[in-house]
Amino acid sequence: MTMTLDIIIAGGGRVGFETAALLDTRGHDVTVVESDGDRCDAMADEYVATIIRGDASNPDILRQADVAGSDVIAGLTGLPGLNLAICMEAAELNPEIRTVARITERDQEGYERFVGETVFPEGAGARVAANEIEGSDVRTLADVTGTLDIMEIRVEEGAPAAGKALRDVRFPAGTLVISDDDGERVARPETTLAPGKRYVIAVEPDVADEVMNLLRG
Amino acid sequence: MIGMGAMIGAGIFVLTGLAAEIAGPAAILVFALNGVVTAFTGLSYAELAASIPKSGGGYAFVREVFADLPSFVMGWMLWFAYMIAGGLYALGFAPNFLELLHVYDLTPAPDQVGAVALPVVDAAVPAAVGLAFVAVLGLVVLNAISTAASGSVETIFTLIKVSILVVFVAFGATSPMFTSAEFQPLFADGGGPLSILPAMGLTFIAFEGYDLITTVTEEVKNPRENIPKAIFVSLAVTVVVYLAVVSVAVGTLGADGLAAAGEAGIAQAATEFMPTGLPVIRNGGAIIVFGAVFSTLTALNAVVIASSRVAFSMGREDQLLPSFGQLHHRYGTPFVAILASGVVMLGSVALPTQSAGNMSSLFFLLSFIVVNGSVIKLRRERPDMNRPYKMPYYPIPPVLGIVLNLILTGVLVEYLLRTDVLALGLSAGWIALGVVAYAVYTRLGADESASKPTGADETAPQTDD
Numbered sequence: 001m002t003m004t005l006d007i008i009i010a011g012g013g014r015v016g017f018e019t020a021a022l023l024d025t026r027g028h029d030v031t032v033v034e035s036d037g038d039r040c041d042a043m044a045d046e047y048v049a050t051i052i053r054g055d056a057s058n059p060d061i062l063r064q065a066d067v068a069g070s071d072v073i074a075g076l077t078g079l080p081g082l083n084l085a086i087c088m089e090a091a092e093l094n095p096e097i098r099t100v101a102r103i104t105e106r107d108q109e110g111y112e113r114f115v116g117e118t119v120f121p122e123g124a125g126a127r128v129a130a131n132e133i134e135g136s137d138v139r140t141l142a143d144v145t146g147t148l149d150i151m152e153i154r155v156e157e158g159a160p161a162a163g164k165a166l167r168d169v170r171f172p173a174g175t176l177v178i179s180d181d182d183g184e185r186v187a188r189p190e191t192t193l194a195p196g197k198r199y200v201i202a203v204e205p206d207v208a209d210e211v212m213n214l215l216r217g
Numbered sequence: 218m219i220g221m222g223a224m225i226g227a228g229i230f231v232l233t234g235l236a237a238e239i240a241g242p243a244a245i246l247v248f249a250l251n252g253v254v255t256a257f258t259g260l261s262y263a264e265l266a267a268s269i270p271k272s273g274g275g276y277a278f279v280r281e282v283f284a285d286l287p288s289f290v291m292g293w294m295l296w297f298a299y300m301i302a303g304g305l306y307a308l309g310f311a312p313n314f315l316e317l318l319h320v321y322d323l324t325p326a327p328d329q330v331g332a333v334a335l336p337v338v339d340a341a342v343p344a345a346v347g348l349a350f351v352a353v354l355g356l357v358v359l360n361a362i363s364t365a366a367s368g369s370v371e372t373i374f375t376l377i378k379v380s381i382l383v384v385f386v387a388f389g390a391t392s393p394m395f396t397s398a399e400f401q402p403l404f405a406d407g408g409g410p411l412s413i414l415p416a417m418g419l420t421f422i423a424f425e426g427y428d429l430i431t432t433v434t435e436e437v438k439n440p441r442e443n444i445p446k447a448i449f450v451s452l453a454v455t456v457v458v459y460l461a462v463v464s465v466a467v468g469t470l471g472a473d474g475l476a477a478a479g480e481a482g483i484a485q486a487a488t489e490f491m492p493t494g495l496p497v498i499r500n501g502g503a504i505i506v507f508g509a510v511f512s513t514l515t516a517l518n519a520v521v522i523a524s525s526r527v528a529f530s531m532g533r534e535d536q537l538l539p540s541f542g543q544l545h546h547r548y549g550t551p552f553v554a555i556l557a558s559g560v561v562m563l564g565s566v567a568l569p570t571q572s573a574g575n576m577s578s579l580f581f582l583l584s585f586i587v588v589n590g591s592v593i594k595l596r597r598e599r600p601d602m603n604r605p606y607k608m609p610y611y612p613i614p615p616v617l618g619i620v621l622n623l624i625l626t627g628v629l630v631e632y633l634l635r636t637d638v639l640a641l642g643l644s645a646g647w648i649a650l651g652v653v654a655y656a657v658y659t660r661l662g663a664d665e666s667a668s669k670p671t672g673a674d675e676t677a678p679q680t681d682d
Contacts, residue, residue, distance in 0.1 A: 004533050004534065024270075027533075029271065041441075041603075041605070043603075044267075044268075044441055044603055044605040045439055045441060045605075047270040049270060050268065050269050050271075050281070050602065050603075051268075051603035052599065052601050052602050052603065053601050053602070053603045064598065064599040064600070064601055158539070159543070160543045160545060160546040161546040164546050168546065168547055169546045169547065170546070170547055170548060171549070172549055210544060210549065213542075213543060214543075214544050214546060214549075217542075217543055
């Protein structure tokens with residue numbers, strides 16, 4: 001069963017902060033580690049995460065961020081070497097933790113021995129930019145919606161809505177289930193939310209955590 | 218606003234009479250001193266709420282700081298405190314509702330319907346208890362099948378309550394009864410100054426609103442300034458309103474009269490001095506009585522939500538059965554958490570009002586101690602945590618908070634030993650039950666996770682290869 005994840009994000013810059021904000025709307029507990037005081041204050045005003053001020057590669061700071069009790073750590077600073085170091089250090093302190101490191105080049109193969117996942121924000125950003133530049137009037141929705149989030153969510157076994165027909169589930173206002181399982185048909189009232197299957201769902205940010213609760217438990 | 222709503226509303230209507238019963242006219246002092254004691258805890262709440270952006274109140278903060286068992290006990294206590302508070306408000310609602318009916322001559326005077334608080338069995342007691350039961354049941358069902366009323370409604374409710382109390386104070390302070398008021402002897406017979414201590418313990422529940430404020434902080438804009446402000450403003454307003462209302466009530470009805478009226482004390486005081494013969498409402502006191510009914514009901518609603526939210530958070534954190542942490546697929550509400558809270562609340566309606574107040578206060582005292590402790594622990598263990606609001610003169614306020622709350626806890630326990638062993642036993646029983654449940658649950662949980670691979674497959678699909 002999925003409960004709220006405890007997540008540490010090292011680096012509270014644009015990437016780190018946006019990630020933290022997104023995870024917060026999905027109902028997770030986020031701690032951000034950031035060394036710059038002004039950034040810390042700015043983030044505190046947004047009120048999405050607990051903030052530790054300091055250098056994330058310092059073991060004492062990592063301990064204060066509660067590595068031992070966290071499920072995931074993501075090194076999202078602009079420095080791939082630092083991200084790698086943070087992830088490896090965290091894995092040393094807590095072998096159970098999942099690690100995600102931000103890298104700055106397309107080639108990611110070299111990192112896979114050391115971290116669980118890599119992210120390459122520039123790559124994602126480039127796709128969006130290319131879409132904009134092309135200026136096509138019709139395009140797929142990844143990364144181009146405003147605050148509306150269009151997600152593919154796998155229904156968890158034992159979640160409140162698992163195995164229920166769509167018409168029997170009251171999603172909060174601001175939710176739209178778009179696809180049938182496996183994305184081959186548009187969802188209908190009799191569509192059943194089968195556990196293990198994935199569904200495309202549009203969600204407004206303020207109800208994201210409720211939707212996650214219904215589908216993931 | 219939600220915190221103020223709960224702090225100002227029901228506590229004052231329900232508890233004033235009971236405080237007067239124990240402490241005499243010194244009930245005024247009781248509320249003032251409680252305000253001082255809770256101010257220290259208020260500082261702790263402000264610091265925690267500003268630096269930990271979680272809506273979940275005391276439990277969420279303690280969960281952040283302490284290991285599994287202590288945070289479980291904290292949540293368990295807080296959950297209970299809210300549930301019993303629900304029973305208390307329901308019990309306060311009933312006699313006030315009867316008084317309201319009485320004002321319109323629909324029923325005999327409440328004192329003929331029975332001194333509800335006392336476990337003396339006369340035919341009328343079931344009427345009030347039944348009424349309380351119905352009130353709890355109604356609100357639980359309402360909350361279980363539909364999502365809660367929005368914050369703006371809560372604000373309007375609070376304004377209505379405050380205006381009603383202002384009317385009460387204005388009429389009371391200018392009435393002839395008040396000008397000849399007797400505040401002597403200040404202390405109840407034979408009690409002396411120490412008699413205010415148990416009364417402080419009893420009425421402590423009136424300040425539970427802190428925790429409520431911090432349960433809704435997610436919607437706050439600019440928390441660095443606004444959360445501490447919300448906490449201190451509501452504390453100040455609450456204390457001022459309480460002092461004014463209690464002074465007037467004691468001044469007009471007298472401590473003995475107030476004590477005799479019990480949970481309907483304020484309402485009774487009001488009917489004494491409010492103008493009569495008005496059109497439609499007939500009797501000015503009806504406004505106040507209506508206020509009491511209204512306040513107890515809204516407060517009851519607030520604690521139904523608050524208690525279920527604590528249970529819900531505990532379910533989310535895997536400290537209660539996961540079903541507590543899940544929304545109901547058809548109603549979109551934390552159905553199991555609300556129902557479970559409702560069951561205990563319904564049970565607590567059978568308690569005498571005093572016991573309910575005592576138990577709820579006891580648990581709030583204990584949880585406030587833990588909250589103060591977690592400020593200290595957090596400062597020591599995570600010195601580099603960003604704290605948008607830092608309390609002044611650390612560590613004096615949390616230490617004082619702990620010491621004062623401990624003293625009150627001690628006094629309350631001692632008082633309960635003498636007068637209300639039932640409440641004490643039930644409280645101890647609840648904690649014992651919690652520890653046993655926790656042991657069983659973690660044992661089961663450990664077996665389950667040992668036989669199952671850890672769920673690593675919850676990445677959002679975008680990050681999948």
